[in-house]
Amino acid sequence: MKSRIILFITIVLTFMLQTTLVQRISIGSIEPNLVLIFVACTGILRGRKSGMWVGFFSGLLIDMFYGSLFGFYALIYVYIGFFSGYSHRMFYDDDAKVYLLTVFGSDMLFNFAVYGLQFLLRGRLSLGSYLVHIIIPEVFYTTFLTLIVYRIFYFINYHLMKPVKKESESVWVIK
Amino acid sequence: MKRKLRFRFNLKSKHLLVILTLICLTFLAVSFTKGIGPDSLKEAAGFVVIPFQKTIMSINTSFQTAMQTRREKRELVYENQDLKAQVQTLTDQNNRLIQDQYELQELQSLYNLDQDYADYEKVAARIISKDPGNWYHTFIINKGSSDGIRVDNNVISGKGLVGIVTETGSHWATVKAIIDDSSHVSAMTVSTGDNCTVSGDLTLIGEGKLRFEQLYDVSNKVTVGERIVTSNISDRYVEGLFIGYVSEVMADTNNLTKTGTIVTPVDFRHLRDVFVITVNKQDLFNED
Numbered sequence: 001m002k003s004r005i006i007l008f009i010t011i012v013l014t015f016m017l018q019t020t021l022v023q024r025i026s027i028g029s030i031e032p033n034l035v036l037i038f039v040a041c042t043g044i045l046r047g048r049k050s051g052m053w054v055g056f057f058s059g060l061l062i063d064m065f066y067g068s069l070f071g072f073y074a075l076i077y078v079y080i081g082f083f084s085g086y087s088h089r090m091f092y093d094d095d096a097k098v099y100l101l102t103v104f105g106s107d108m109l110f111n112f113a114v115y116g117l118q119f120l121l122r123g124r125l126s127l128g129s130y131l132v133h134i135i136i137p138e139v140f141y142t143t144f145l146t147l148i149v150y151r152i153f154y155f156i157n158y159h160l161m162k163p164v165k166k167e168s169e170s171v172w173v174i175k
Numbered sequence: 176m177k178r179k180l181r182f183r184f185n186l187k188s189k190h191l192l193v194i195l196t197l198i199c200l201t202f203l204a205v206s207f208t209k210g211i212g213p214d215s216l217k218e219a220a221g222f223v224v225i226p227f228q229k230t231i232m233s234i235n236t237s238f239q240t241a242m243q244t245r246r247e248k249r250e251l252v253y254e255n256q257d258l259k260a261q262v263q264t265l266t267d268q269n270n271r272l273i274q275d276q277y278e279l280q281e282l283q284s285l286y287n288l289d290q291d292y293a294d295y296e297k298v299a300a301r302i303i304s305k306d307p308g309n310w311y312h313t314f315i316i317n318k319g320s321s322d323g324i325r326v327d328n329n330v331i332s333g334k335g336l337v338g339i340v341t342e343t344g345s346h347w348a349t350v351k352a353i354i355d356d357s358s359h360v361s362a363m364t365v366s367t368g369d370n371c372t373v374s375g376d377l378t379l380i381g382e383g384k385l386r387f388e389q390l391y392d393v394s395n396k397v398t399v400g401e402r403i404v405t406s407n408i409s410d411r412y413v414e415g416l417f418i419g420y421v422s423e424v425m426a427d428t429n430n431l432t433k434t435g436t437i438v439t440p441v442d443f444r445h446l447r448d449v450f451v452i453t454v455n456k457q458d459l460f461n462e463d
Contacts, residue, residue, distance in 0.1 A: 012223070012224065012227075015224070015307070016224060016227050016228055016231060016304075017231075018307040019228060019304035019305055019306065019307055019315075020228055020231045020232050020235065020303070020304050020305075021231065021235060022307075023305045024235065026444075028381070029309070029380065029381060029444055030309055031307075031308075031309060033307065033308055034307075035307055047188070048188040048191075048192075049186075049188045049191055052188065052191055052192060052195055056195050056198075056199075059199075061220065061224070062306075062307055063202075064216065064217050064220050065217075065220075065221075065224070065304075065306075065315060065342075065349060066306035066307070066311065066313050066315075066349065068311075068341075068357065069203055069206050069207070070202045070203065070205070070206035071198075071199040071200070071201070071202025071203040071205075071206060072199075072203060074195075074198075074199045074202065075196065075199035075200070075203070078192065078195045078196065078199065079192075079196075082188070082192050085188065111310075114308070114310050115310075118310070119310070119356065119377075122357070124356070124377075126378065129378045130377065130378070133377070133378055133381065134309050134310065134377065138308075138309050
């Protein structure tokens with residue numbers, strides 16, 4: 001229960017930081033996606049289910065205030081939480097390669113989903129220029145920021161929350 | 176025995192994924208048919224989040240100003256001396272400008288732009304947060320329905336049109352900027368009164384530009400530098416709000432219409448204070 005409350009507070013806190021302070025550290029009007037980092041990190045640290053719940057509520061918060069379609073970001077973040085949860089099952093969570101690559105892949109997935117579902121369908125076909133102007137800079141900035149903030153989420157997970165038992169998610173245990 | 180009685184509901188993550196997906200799709204379907212999201216939920220979330228966003232933003236601003244004041248103090252002393260000298264030259268210039276002002280007023284009436292910004296009722300507001308991510312350009316202001324702000328209110332800054340209100344809570348409102356990729360504004364040129372559509376384009380945002388389309392200008396009078404304002408036929412934007420200057424014009428392949436880009440004078444990246452016009456275009460229709 002305590003873990004859930006802390007997780008929920010962190011969701012709200014991340015959302016508020018993303019919408020206020022993160023825009024101050026934007027480089028050339030590109031800002032990193034802190035919410036996505038948090039969702040992916042929860043997936044890595046606590047598994048697929050937690051990743052999905054965190055993704056769902058983070059996405060819902062964004063939809064409530066900024067989304068043009070209610071439920072759109074929630075849907076994308078649920079899938080990001082789910083897929084990054086596979087890293088929890090397969091790898092150790094304190095390996096830099098794991099979390100950097102997971103966030104990299106998640107952000108790619110996120111940006112392509114937004115482009116594909118909201119821009120391509122409106123007839124914006126120039127993927128190349130979106131790739132150069134938005135997607136690639138954002139993905140790299142977000143991955144870079146992960147290097148710094150992952151330690152914070154790691155600390156929250158191991159010192160403020162009850163850590164999840166990894167064995168319960170393992171493929172080798174017969175359920 | 177005790178263990179058996181305990182009800183344990185163990186959901187597999189695959190099933191959770193399907194359930195959450197279905198919930199999201201239901202939300203999407205509802206918002207397609209009924210507009211955006213449940214209002215009561217939003218109001219509750221706004222009650223929790225908005226005060227914090229306001230404080231974070233104000234702390235951030237006061238911190239920045241405190242840093243600035245320290246730096247500027249020394250500069251100000253030197254600047255003051257320079258400025259005193261400048262005051263004299265400026266008073267001289269001012270006299271000449273007052274004369275120009277009369278001329279401007281005459282020209283404005285010629286342009287039929289007597290409906291200036293000053294005519295509309297406005298509410299000053301401050302931007303407290305911006306949307307997460309780089310794909311859209313919406314932001315939240317610290318005034319809401321209790322301050323008389325309604326959906327479709329136009330938002331301007333001192334320099335020109337900024338956007339339009341898309342959602343309101345009691346103490347906050349979401350504004351979609353005109354540079355947003357999904358924004359469209361019905362506009363016209365000042366000198367010829369030709370109509371066109373101004374839309375945001377994500378690929379041009381870095382240059383501070385907007386795109387305009389379907390400008391019907393057979394006499395080739397619209398050139399670079401032409402002023403673009405909101406048009407009289409727009410049903411959401413009040414007439415005569417300044418959008419920007421034409422920076423490129425190209426003829427379409429159909430040889431009838433033209434497209435091009437507009438430079439906006441508003442600096443969207445450093446925008447902090449805006450004005451919300453509390454009169455909607457639809458109200459103006461109803462009055463008549």
